[in-house]
Amino acid sequence: MRIALDAMGGDFAPGxxxxxxxxxxxDREDLTTVLVGDQARIEAELxxxxxxxxxRLPIVHAxxxxxxxxxxxxxxxxxxxxxxxxxxxxMASGEVQAIVSAGNTGAMVASALxxxxxxxxxxxxxxxPGIAAIFPSHQGPIVIIDVGxxxxxxxxxxxxxxxxxSIYAQEILGVTAPRIxxxxxxxxxxxxxxxxxxxxxxxxxxxxxxRFVGNIEGRDIYEGHVxxxxxxxxxxxxxxxxxEGAVEFLFAAIxxxxxxxxxxLSPEAGQKIVGSLKGLKSRFEYEEFGGAPxxxxxxxxxxxxxxxxxRAIKNALRVAFTMADDRINAEIIEQLSxxxxxxxxxxxxxV
Numbered sequence: 001m002r003i004a005l006d007a008m009g010g011d012f013a014p015g016x017x018x019x020x021x022x023x024x025x026x027d028r029e030d031l032t033t034v035l036v037g038d039q040a041r042i043e044a045e046l047x048x049x050x051x052x053x054x055x056r057l058p059i060v061h062a063x064x065x066x067x068x069x070x071x072x073x074x075x076x077x078x079x080x081x082x083x084x085x086x087x088x089x090x091m092a093s094g095e096v097q098a099i100v101s102a103g104n105t106g107a108m109v110a111s112a113l114x115x116x117x118x119x120x121x122x123x124x125x126x127x128x129p130g131i132a133a134i135f136p137s138h139q140g141p142i143v144i145i146d147v148g149x150x151x152x153x154x155x156x157x158x159x160x161x162x163x164x165x166s167i168y169a170q171e172i173l174g175v176t177a178p179r180i181x182x183x184x185x186x187x188x189x190x191x192x193x194x195x196x197x198x199x200x201x202x203x204x205x206x207x208x209x210x211r212f213v214g215n216i217e218g219r220d221i222y223e224g225h226v227x228x229x230x231x232x233x234x235x236x237x238x239x240x241x242x243x244e245g246a247v248e249f250l251f252a253a254i255x256x257x258x259x260x261x262x263x264x265l266s267p268e269a270g271q272k273i274v275g276s277l278k279g280l281k282s283r284f285e286y287e288e289f290g291g292a293p294x295x296x297x298x299x300x301x302x303x304x305x306x307x308x309x310x311r312a313i314k315n316a317l318r319v320a321f322t323m324a325d326d327r328i329n330a331e332i333i334e335q336l337s338x339x340x341x342x343x344x345x346x347x348x349x350x351v
Contacts, residue, residue, distance in 0.1 A: 009103020
């Protein structure tokens with residue numbers, strides 16, 4: 001398996017990006033990670049890892065990179081030789097089977113759209129790809145799609161996101177027959193705008209109606225009664241950023257309280273509390289899954305958090321390997337074109 005890694009993408013690139021690639025190829029002998037970016041800077045980072053199997057860490061030079069704060073489409077047009085476009089070019093030509101990047105999300109999605117027009121990168125039947133983020137819940141990890149790829153979604157897009165998110169939850173997260181909920185301002189049938197009402201109608205009249213539970217509110221997400229939550233990219237991105245901020249605020253407040261509390265506790269009690277909190281924090285960390293998949297494209301693409309470290313990059317490469325090696329895309333194509341309900345529907349599954 002060959003995966004392109006945008007070595008220049010991320011807040012701290014290329015250091016932790018290259019380090020994560022090294023760890024990934026050391027773990028898997030059947031993985032080759034193509035490092036895309038400034039060759040001199042990548043070579044300098046590889047020199048820090050003499051144990052790295054260089055034959056499975058080839059470099060494709062890209063003279064330019066796109067910063068996080070640049071306007072995606074404008075940057076892609078001005079900087080033709082950038083690491084993101086080079087990575088998509090490698091997949092469009094079949095030289096790699098997947099892409100991983102912690103770079104500018106807008107540029108990643110826009111470049112996929114451009115590549116899709118040139119090389120038919122979209123899966124048959126897919127109107128627009130969607131980004132699927134993994135959230136924690138009381139029942140286990142859940143999928144929220146879309147969180148930023150499509151700001152002007154149509155009902156057909158949300159319907160497809162529900163199907164693609166459900167297949168991802170089943171194949172990658174191991175959820176049996178995951179149930180689907182439509183994020184809305186209320187659970188009643190008549191709540192919402194034209195988009196949500198049209199999406200609800202599509203699901204109710206589709207083969208996936210038994211998986212679809214209807215509207216859910218934002219406060220229902222963390223209960224995990226549905227394992228796939230669908231929304232347009234604008235709402236999803238606001239939800240994602242608000243969730244990240246809430247987690248950061250919560251743990252900062254906990255640290256402040258612990259600083260006042262721990263001096264009055266025994267060392268044993270303090271260690272137990274700190275250990276428990278570390279376990280709790282791990283449930284909220286994006287690094288476990290590496291990043292968010294862009295679903296609906298040929299091959300696989302994982303978009304990582306800008307602050308990703310080597311562990312997140314390593315896990316993103318692992319998930320990308322699984323997605324590209326699995327039959328997820330084949331299942332998406334089959335289900336989007338099928339008029340037959342999913343065969344694994346069982347009462348109560350996916351809770």
